[in-house]
Amino acid sequence: MILTRAPRLFRKVRESTAVLVALVAWAIAGDAVAGDQARRAIEAVRQLATTGQVPGDAVLRLGFKQGNVDAFLGTDLELQREWERDTGIRLEARVIPQQSALQTLGAMPLFDLTVARNHELPDLVAGDLIEDLTPHFKRHGFAIDDARPDGFLRPDLQAFVGDRTFAIPADGDVAILYLRRDLLDDEAEQAAFLAAHGRPLAAPETWQEYEALVRFFHRPEQGLFGAVEERDTEGAWMYWLPRFLSQAVPHADLFDAQMRPLIDSPAGIAATESYAAVVPYSPPGITDDGNSYNFTLPLFAQGRAFATISTIAGARLFNSAASSVRGRFVAVPMPGTRVGERIVRANTVIYGNNLVVPKGPNAGLAFLFAMWLTDPDVSARSVGVPGGFADPYRWNHLSDPRIRSVYSVQALQVFADEWEVAHLPGTGLPGDAEYLAVLDRELTAVARGERAPAEAMARTAAEWDEITERLGRAEQIRRRHDWHRDQPGPLAQ
Template sequence: MRWLVTFVTVLAFLGPVAAAPLQVLTRDGGPIAGPAIRHGESFAQARGTGVSVIQRPFSGLYGEIMIGFVTGRETADVLIFPAAWLPDFAPYLSSVPQALIDSPLVRGIHPAYRDTLMRWQGQWKAVTLDGDLHMGAYRRDLFEAPEAMAGFERAYGRPLAPPRSWTEYGELAAFFRDWPAPGGGALAGSFEASAEGGQRLWYLFSHAAAYTAHPDHAGHFFFDPETMTPEIDNPAWRRALREYLAAVSTARPRTDGGPGLDSHGVRSAFAAGGAAMAIDWTDIGLVATDPEGSAITSDVGFFVLPGSQEVWNPATKRWDRLDAPRPVPFLAFGGWIAAVPLGSRNPEAAWDFIAWMAAPERADQDVTDGASGFNPYRLSQFEDFERWAGLMGERQAREYLGVLRESLSSPQTARDLRIPGYPAYMSALDRWIGRVIAGEVLPAEALAAAAVEWDQITDRLGRASQRRHYREAMGLEAQAP
């Protein structure tokens, strides 16, 4: 009831609801468009304003939105898009109403997803609908099998346990790649995405985060924050790429030497029991524990994204050794956000719909629906043990929520790249990684070539302004007022 009162108060500040139908533009398919369609139907019933969801393939979504901005031919009243695109879109978006910013609806969003991803240059431009984060999942039944425990300790001289570092993760993946699957057949060591268009870059980034997060040199993940020289061809990234490729290779028995898995394939193949481990977004928790679609349900465990005891020092150009392996969680992709373009025909109704969609009772439904594509992002969702236990089982829910809370509270949690020109940077790097996976070039050559293209993109967009934007995105400078 408290939320209902608050929500009504917010709507009063937003003004009267427009009668014209709303146009909502987002990615096609159930995971992202599905919630918009579902909540659009309930919004129309409750508010009397129709909602039409326009779906576009992910590959064309950025271009269609940007072309609409620059030509003035916008057709949508609400846009739902990746948080990483906000720097490019911000000049064409209206600001979030102050009443909504001040409301419990927005203040209840976890700061990791609210204070950075909803703002650009100090202006509130969007509302978070999804909280993205990479985590690890493993087969508890395999890790606790006496034969596997004894065999692993003989081979590596330490107990069989979930990995704390990427080195340990690589050893575990290699060990289980050669381990017979229960019931016969081939078992993969670990699943990570490697298919073209399958979100593979974020899996590489998860490996790189631990090696680039030097405690004395913040912000050197993707670029040198002083010069904007790309860091993606340094020894930290070369090591990350080698280890990512090694992990992908442990899945080949399950993918028959084909093009590899996309992110959806990672979680579904892991839920089918095909691997000892997997790295993925937090969707994997619901998919792998779903009794209607998973073969491993109660056998699933979770771990924080591995770290490293060695970290690259960008000043001395050498590896520094830490006292112990240090996990570096990664906010992979960041999540999906909703915004209202300046050209919206019904801005009041548009913000009304966004507030409706983001209301806790509907957001809770979205993040606990394994098919929605939306992951936990509200503070209350990380504490709602009973809800998660009812879906996963008590032990799995406790471990799952513990991993999420630890990841989001870690001082080393790494932010994704988020600057103007983001799609161009990602396209260049992904193209070269694809050539590595295809066996056309060596890893070091690919990273060096991608770095050259990144430098060209930075020069084209303006090195000084890109430096300012990158430093802000990495949390090195306060956002401009």
């Protein structure tokens, strides 16, 4: 299934029948197409070199964040040597600062290929900072699809802006809740919890159940905190949005049709309250600036917290030999909201690194490198690096033995399921960085007890309206309509 008009088609794919068909196709096809994408990319590069469209001494400049080098170029730069051997095109990888792609490309547009997070795409497109890859896909017969056995995971959330393709997914990240399995399985804990709450100790289905678990296991005097969710200002929205999306049924929209913010709605306020509810059960300093996952993940890995929310990368860290919780943790689906007899769950893409091509003379060559790198076989070798940085982003990664040993089968299964309820990250509109910065600031204020949730959301709504007016309401309405008309609301379970 080719996804040039991805969103509408993806919806169909998500239907169970289509999934079944895809699984059958996977079983029949096996590895028939694996490696073909890379081979065609290599041939195209050779063709460019033969026709003189690429000089013989061409150098492809790659801008990756710290840790990405191994992920994208392989252990001991194995993939780099392979690419240079097959194409003659030298790679020059540089580490870029840990900042937004908008800042990086605005200040240092000297890279032929770099990475950007999913929610950053609208701003990069609006700023005309990245190449529209649609013509390149057509020229080289390369299509992004989610077909099994080796298609991309939900590329509709990661690669497109409207009906144009601007990125190639290279790091699949959705939010996953990690809990201490040893505590959940402990009979004494189970008995105590049943006595306290009248229901068995189990993974939470709702945010309320999650908060109850956190409260139950918060024992700072024993060196155990209830939760170590990030409450750093930067990226605060990532831990708020799943809460909002599951609350705001039936339509999880941040804006109405006239681009008036819905963030100060009861759903927005409830999500904010839920966001702040776990702060009292977190370690001191959780709301300090700079205490990101570098602060929270070691605590969970060292066995000093009951719960945390992270990407699938968390499983790799917790499953490492040095981890105190190796074999003692479990990945579970993100909680939802009870609506009648149903549980409405929602997730969103957080973090994540997509390959984008900044505007420049080597765009064609950079695209071909990205095409080669994201080939099912080649990408499995990069994701399968034990100390790697990129997380699985193709279906074949989930079945790769190397990757399964790094992440654990259980975590990968939850990871695969969570994509089914995932939504677009952020606002999906130009100005996303501004909108989210306001939201992050107000969420932090609430987490620090400086502002009530309702007030924070009202302020956020007011500032969002100002941003919308400044950017042009009519234009934002048009983009919202054009870019997201096929995006569904949260799925009810």
